Amino acid sequence: MAIDYGKGSTVVDMDGNVFIDWFGGVSVMNLGHGNPVVVEAIRKQLDRITHITEVPTEARISYLKNLNSSLPGELKNHSKVLFTVTGADACEAAVSLARYVTKRRTIIAFSGSYHGIAGGIVQATANPHYREYSSFNPHEIFFAPFPYPYRFPFKGDDISKVVIDYLDYLVSDPYSGISKPAGIIVEPIQGEGGYIVPPDDFLPMLRELADKHSIPLIIDEVQTGIGRTGKMWASQLYGVTPDIMCVSKSVGGGVPISNIVYREEYDDLPVSFHLGTYRGNPLGLAAGSEVIRYLMNSDVLGRVERDGKYILSKFRDMMSESDIIGDVRGKGFMIGVELVRRGTTEPNQEAAQNLRESLFQKGLLMHTCGHYGNVMRFMAPLTIENDLVDKGLEIFESSLKEVK
Secondary structure, eight states: OOHHHEEBBBEEEETTTEEEEHHHHHTTTOOOOTOHHHHHHHHHHHTTTTTTTTOOOOHHHHHHHHHHOOOOOGGGGEEEEEEEHHHHHHHHHHHHHHHHHHTOEEEEEEOOOOOOOGGGGGGGGGHHHHTTOOOSSHHHHHHHOOOOSSSSSSSOOHHHHHHHHHHHHHHHHSSSSSSOEEEEEEESSBSTTTOOOOTHHHHHHHHHHHHTOOOEEEEOOTTTTTTTTTSGGGGGGGHHOOOOOEEEEGGGSSSSEEEEEEGGGGOOTTEEEEEEEETTTTHHHHHHHHHHHHHHHHHHHHHHHHHHHHHHHHHHHHHHOOSSEEEEEETEEEEEEEETTSSSBBBBHHHHHHHHHHHHHTTOOOOSSSSTSOOEEEOOOOTOHHHHHHHHHHHHHHHHHOOO
């Protein structure tokens, strides 16, 4: 397809075909295409200045104030911000900061993780396929199992405890084989890994482990943040405050910006720490300021929480009628539908590909993810109209019945 324009929760191709957008530019367009609030903010900034580096502007100050007002837990009013360019750049800066603060090198990441595929941070992205093209050699990244309820590889009912006990052993035992970590980087709900929702006790237990061993906890909110789960930040679902938080994707309303937020006591940084010409672009900051303000002063978050439960229940109703849906999970508008081969838990990537194509032919854009590329993910704009949700669900159910 070739896109002509987007409007709200739809996109229109060059032939005039209208598609319901459950893709959102990979969870970037949280307020939809052409949102008047975002467009007006960008338009006003265009008349002022479109690029400047580390110099204060009204857009920059407004963004920082609005961002601070939204921060989780103890980060609010007690944090510093470092601007970066992309989500991968933010995650790399977060790792660099943890290493600088602790004067250690090893980073703990998780199976199924995705923290970007640019520069050195690709080493903390779990899929080795992406690392094949990296000019950086793998080093000092240790992958622990993520508590994936549907496909957890070890026995035991309390899968969070299994993971945390294993990590505690690795960090505590001087002969475990890894050096004391500089940081732990984690997505509160995994994105590219399969929209995997861990048990509710996992993130709080990970926070306790990090505190016990004085390890900075980096929470990657690039995909889960800015309202995607029904909270401004997914860590708020679990009452956990990050030491370092990565922000990007939808915060710029479609304009690439990113940053890390971190504890103010970490701010003794050298002048040359993690530089970049395009950090804090004024257009993105102007848009981001309004995106945050809009979400903080409207009922969008409450609506995402309410309607997310409704959409989740509809997908689960389909699961009860279909023998190729193995699992449905999610929070807010971050929902994964995992496809399997009939009567088994064997991943069914072919069915996911066929379903995606069928949805496309019927006017619904939906993307896949997961360890095996077999998870359909609902990541529509948070402002999607109810009739487009219901029409999309109707199309999804119809196509599901056709997939063999």
